[in-house]
Amino acid sequence: MQEVLQYLFSGLTNGAIYAVIAVGFSMLYSATDLINFAHGEFVMLGSLFLVTLWGAWQIPLPIAFLLTVACVALTGLLFERFAIRTVRKPQPIVLVIITVGASIFLRGVAMILWGKDAYSLPPFSNQPPLELAGATLLIQSVWIIVISLLLVFGLHLFYRRTLTGKAMQATAISKRAAWITGIPAGLMVLLAFVMSTGVGAVAGMIIAPVTMCSYDMGTLLGLKGFCAAMLGGIGSLWGALLGGILLGVLEALGVGLISSALKDGVAFILLLLILYFRPGGLIGAAESARF
Amino acid sequence: MKQRQSLPRKAMWITILTLTGCLIGTSLFALPALAEEKYTIGGIFAVTGRASFLGDPEKRSMELAAEEVNKNGGIDGKMVETVIYDTEGDPTKAVMGVSKLLNKDRAITIIGPSTTPTTLAVMPMAERAETPLISCAAGNKITQPVKPWVFKTAQSDILAVAAIYQHMKEKGIKKVGLLTVSNAFGESGREQLREQADQFGIQVVQDENFGAKDTDMTAQLTKIRSADPDAIVCWGTNPGPAVVAKNVQQLKIEVPLYQSHGVASPKFIELAGDSAEGIYLPTGKILVADLLPDSDPQKPVLKEYIQKYTEKYKMPVSGFGGYAYDAMKILARAMEGAGGDKAKIRENLETMKEYVGVSGAFNFTKEDHNGLGPDAFVMVQIRNGNWKLVE
Amino acid sequence: MRRLPPIGHIIFILAVLLTGFLIENTYYFQLLVFVGIHTLLALGLNMLMGYAGQISLGHAAFYGIGAYTTAILTATYGFSPWAALPCAVLLASAVAYVVGLPTLKLSGYYLGMGTLGFGMIGFIVFREWSSLTGGSSGFVGIPPLEIGPVSFYSGRSYFFLVWTVVLGIIILCRRLIDSRTGRALRSIHDSEKASRAIGVDTMALKLRVFVFSAAVAALAGFLYAHFVTFISPGTFDFLASVRMVTMVVIGGMASVWGALLGAFLLTLLPEWLHAFSEFEMVVYGLILMGVMIVLPRGLFRGLLDVFEGAREQTAKRSGGVNGR
Incomplete structure (x- = not known):
């Protein structure tokens, strides 16, 4: 029993990380119909910027946090302006390959700027791990879970309560129709990029203390985030959250109850089964683009 | 109509030209080395x-x-x-x-x-x-x-494993849990750990692995803990083992943690921070060059x-x-x-x-193309953020 | 139009023969063997992506199935490679059939996800079934290919072998494209619903193309395994699948020659970029993005367009009005 609880805690921690990354994928997809395969690299940038700003330059955490989001979001903005916007015939597959190129590019830049070594950061607050019925949970994990929930809830409010959010949703439904009603659709797409990469940066920062940050950490995280987003139903915020946590918990239980060698295998087989029975993900069934 | 017909033919030429260009491009980099001196x-x-x-x-x-x-x-x-x-x-x-x-x-x-x-x-x-x-x-x-x-x-891993098991034997450790990274390094280590255990009277009670880029290994460690080993051996290269060290501390696992020579660099201590305290690992003598006795031929x-x-x-x-x-x-x-x-x-x-x-000191023979003996490894422990030779 | 393919093939054969006899250095032969193997991968995937409009992010698994099947049969069980070849291709096709049946019902990114999941599972099987596959350290001792007294050991003979296979597959692909099946395929690419409405059994067709592309990938895996004589799971991971997709798109979808170009570029590019050392990844990423931004229809179509544009301009300048 104690073990199962520990597996759940472990799964929740990882799951919350996957969820935040999945939210980034989902947000961008809902506004632009695009899967950004460089998203994991923005997560990596978030981690590494925090390593520099907070770890090396000793800037107070809240300021460093905001600065990091700003830096990464700026990178996202430049990415949209120079790489995505300039494509003349934006077919989905072409954009996907551009994001693949961007991920290699960003990894290369990070390797030059931060070197090939890994970095680690102290937790956000220095308290002993929580104990519950013999299972332990790091305070940083609590941070991760709380921040990801807040983030998803905040985004939910943004979409439902603010004019900008509604305008963005309108753009997501039909770019042209939104444009006709006077919504600056191009700006909305840009905003979606900025927000999605910003969310990616947040994911990178909150996991920095529990894991090690290096220039090549993004690929796997991006992959897991993509899986979580698809599992939950791409384009849906709550779906991303659900998908992420489900993936994390499945992995942890796979390790605990079956075998750690087959950890990823177990998770992926279940993912496939879910997809076969619900081809549009758990929540939401947006008709997705063809190639 | 005429033009339409010729279009794919031109395409062919373009392909051929580009490919030729590729070849020439490659051969430009192929200027033979002149100097034989x-x-x-x-x-x-x-x-x-x-x-x-x-x-x-x-x-x-x-x-x-x-x-x-x-x-x-x-x-x-x-x-x-x-x-x-x-x-x-x-x-x-x-x-x-x-x-x-x-x-x-x-x-x-x-x-x-x-x-x-x-x-x-x-x-x-x-x-x-x-x-x-x-x-x-x-x-x-x-x-x-x-x-x-x-x-x-x-x-070779053979020597590293032998060094670890020898140390365990001296400390009276009988049951170990293994946690190895799922790549060639971890796999080779795992094979040796399982193979040599018998010779040292050690029993492998739990055998788990982790992905090189995984962010959390508490699940594996929980499983190992439930098998109640006397020690845990983690076999991997940075940064995974540093995460393992942190997770061991988080789960308050009291048994000693052994790492492999794959983490034998100051980077590991930096990454694992205070959770590195007390960890044992085999390493080439380079990490502890200053601590070696002057009689050691490798020291200079x-x-x-x-x-x-x-x-x-x-x-x-x-x-x-x-x-x-x-x-x-x-x-x-x-x-x-x-x-x-x-x-x-x-x-x-x-x-x-x-x-x-x-x-180490190399002695190559027809049967041994590695040439190193067991003295190539020393066991060290991490104390106060530094390496310490284990006697 | 109908007379054209043979001309292309003749040029292709001439080009292969010329390079085969002009080049002396084994290194270039080895490089070109890899280009050939990658071309096969791109050709197979191109049928699926370019003509049937279905994406696969897990094709490296079929590549791996081909390689591992022949490795295990020849090295462990002592089969002749030529007996192992049909087994490898059949196994990959069978797996593709079983996997494709439920997966191809998905569409768009969900299909991408489904195939990705399959690719990951394949990779994990190669890595974890170590009693059979040698695990992460890899599988050693795969015998090289031989036909009677001819051993495909030297770079040149293997070069000719691989490119003969490439030519065969190119002809096969063209035949398929120009057939009734090919037309039906293109209709799926344009609109699956519409083609279903006019009576095309889209599911069966998609499945057939999926199986075909898997078989070609397995063939490439077979050639890879016997060329390098060593395989390890890392060669068949997720990034390998992404690289295959990139080759197809960069070269130009729905074009046999595009696949060839894409494979050429993506195999040779890293060799050229060695000069940049630390900046290699940066430059590689930039080139990838740049090609897609400037030539979104891929190198082949893109260069064609540029060529056409230049021709039109000269035509205009020389007073040739009403050219079209």
């Missing part, structure tokens, strides 16, 4: 990619050693030239790189690759080309069974290497660059008087005795 020694390391923590210092160390050889007048008066390619840890790229070294750069010997799979991939090529290859990878599949043209300077070699490396590259020395440094130095000695004859170099390598290098 020097020896070309090829290096092939994982300079970037997942195993860059091995390949990067190895590349630097090889260049450093070659520079030294040249400063001392070269080999039989001929200078040494190094040509180094990057494998990125990818067997296909390693094969291409070695092919380039053999066929284009006409290297007479090759140092590298850095990892076990890349080495296994290029070994047949070295055999076929009858060119000595000195690998810097740890896996024992490389020199067992012995291939005539393949040598290696990195300590280590000091010299460390001093030169830090001077040249302005960065701390890693535990892995020494493999390439030793390889280069050993080669230089084997090439003396061989006149560039590959068979003779091979002969000299196989009969080399008592070469004291960074990774």
